[in-house]
Amino acid sequence: MTRSDLAVLRSFAQTCGAVMTRDRVDESMRQRQKVDAVGMLASCIAHDVNNRLWPILLYTELLESSPAIDERSKHMLHDMQHAARALGELVQQVLVISQRRERVLELVPVAEVAIGIANILRSSAAQGITIKTAIDVDVGTVLGDAGSFHQALMNLATNAISAIQSNYRTRDHATSETETLLHLGTIFIEVVSEYRAGQRVIKVVVQDDGAGIDAVMREHLFEPYVGGESYDEGQRASGERPLVGLGLSVVHRIVTEMDGHITVDSAPGRGSRFVIVLPIVDTARVEEFGGTLAASPIHEANLGECVLFVDDDAVVLEVGQQMLESIGYQVIACSRALDAVAILADPTKIISLLLTDLTMPEMNGIQLARESKRLRPHLRIVCCTGFSDPKTETSAIEAGMSAVLRKPIHLELFAQTLRRVIDEG
Numbered sequence: 132m133t134r135s136d137l138a139v140l141r142s143f144a145q146t147c148g149a150v151m152t153r154d155r156v157d158e159s160m161r162q163r164q165k166v167d168a169v170g171m172l173a174s175c176i177a178h179d180v181n182n183r184l185w186p187i188l189l190y191t192e193l194l195e196s197s198p199a200i201d202e203r204s205k206h207m208l209h210d211m212q213h214a215a216r217a218l219g220e221l222v223q224q225v226l227v228i229s230q231r232r233e234r235v236l237e238l239v240p241v242a243e244v245a246i247g248i249a250n251i252l253r254s255s256a257a258q259g260i261t262i263k264t265a266i267d268v269d270v271g272t273v274l275g276d277a278g279s280f281h282q283a284l285m286n287l288a289t290n291a292i293s294a295i296q297s298n299y300r301t302r303d304h305a306t307s308e309t310e311t312l313l314h315l316g317t318i319f320i321e322v323v324s325e326y327r328a329g330q331r332v333i334k335v336v337v338q339d340d341g342a343g344i345d346a347v348m349r350e351h352l353f354e355p356y357v358g359g360e361s362y363d364e365g366q367r368a369s370g371e372r373p374l375v376g377l378g379l380s381v382v383h384r385i386v387t388e389m390d391g392h393i394t395v396d397s398a399p400g401r402g403s404r405f406v407i408v409l410p411i412v413d414t415a416r417v418e419e420f421g422g423t424l425a426a427s428p429i430h431e432a433n434l435g436e437c438v439l440f441v442d443d444d445a446v447v448l449e450v451g452q453q454m455l456e457s458i459g460y461q462v463i464a465c466s467r468a469l470d471a472v473a474i475l476a477d478p479t480k481i482i483s484l485l486l487t488d489l490t491m492p493e494m495n496g497i498q499l500a501r502e503s504k505r506l507r508p509h510l511r512i513v514c515c516t517g518f519s520d521p522k523t524e525t526s527a528i529e530a531g532m533s534a535v536l537r538k539p540i541h542l543e544l545f546a547q548t549l550r551r552v553i554d555e556g
Contacts, residue, residue, distance in 0.1 A: 181517035181538040186450040187215045192542055238272045239280050241333050245322045248284045251541060259315035260295055266322040270333050273409040275389035283385040287337040287405050291318045294341025294403060316340050331411045340402040352395060353383035432459035437481055439463045441471045442488040458546045468494035475506045484553055489516035497530045504531040511556040
């Protein structure tokens with residue numbers, strides 16, 4: 132083969148390589164555009180679904196606490212709350228799967244998040260499910276996305292509740308119905324620090340005494356739509372993979388992003404034990420990120436405190452106003468951001484906090500926050516939105532907001548956040 136032939140072959144190979152590279156780039160761009168389109172659609176759906184879930188959760192919660200409601204009705208209301216929360220969690224999981232997320236690093240107070248999850252479970256879990264904890268409040272912090280870590284623990288807790296309820300439905304009813312209802316099962320949450328391979332880590336355990344998971348399920352447990360009580364003997368014999376949802380795959384992704392790992396110990400009939408191990412942030416890195424994260428007690432409004440509440444959705448505006456008034460705040464409700472600006476421009480109006488939606492016509496929540504800070508530099512601002520991503524939340528904080536809450540939100544967490552933000556001002 133002559134030198135000329137080699138040159139021709141080299142040129143041909145380079146041309147083929149360039150074409151293949153261009154094809155890979157084009158395919159990558161097409162896939163990215165598809166992901167962006169799905170993410171935008173999911174965002175719109177999440178905003179609308181979460182806005183509609185908020186009144187369902189609030190009204191059922193208020194009705195359940197009424198002394199005029201009998202026990203049977205309270206159980207029905209509780210089931211409605213559980214279904215609504217499950218739908219809200221599913222929407223959030225779809226968002227996590229469908230969107231390209233920027234990794235947000237912040238100090239995550241693991242013990243505080245675990246205590247919050249336990250409190251929510253005690254107030255919302257079915258009667259007969261016992262919540263036990265062993266949480267070291269001085270365990271330290273880790274680096275990650277606090278909202279995502281909260282979601283990961285909530286997913287594990289929700290799975291634990293489902294496993295206990297499934298175990299109750301399928302087990303032999305040898306005991307009396309009264310005895311069974313007194314105790315369906317126990318969920319145990321543990322947070323401790325320990326040393327592994329010379330590194331100090333935080334271990335988080337979520338354990339239940341529910342139905343348990345067999346070996347086939349465990350093999351694919353952290354894949355999307357795997358595992359679950361609908362997996363019968365016929366499916367197992369045919370080799371068909373079980374189907375449940377996105378929850379555990381989301382947990383696995385979140386833990387991995389936080390440089391941690393998750394394991395499970397389970398077998399049919401003896402429950403499940405999920406263990407998350409995360410590296411603790413050392414003192415130098417804590418100082419680098421700055422700030423302290425401490426739990427705040429839940430308080431109602433102080434006398435005379437007024438919240439300016441802005442949302443373009445009439446139903447959400449009414450629900451939010453009732454929620455604020457139920458915890459003692461005076462409320463000025465606006466369906467237009469421009470009306471809120473006019474109120475803030477009036478020096479005779481005493482406003483303790485601005486609570487605003489994020490997505491609104493004429494002026495969005497971030498623009499409203501900037502204008503509000505111009506008019507009242509010391510005003511405290513909280514965003515309550517049906518959808519947000521880490522990048523948007525960062526922009527909201529940079530615009531002067533003190534917190535971003537995602538609808539639908541539990542009443543106690545809502546009250547706690549507003550109280551903390553006002554007190555910090």
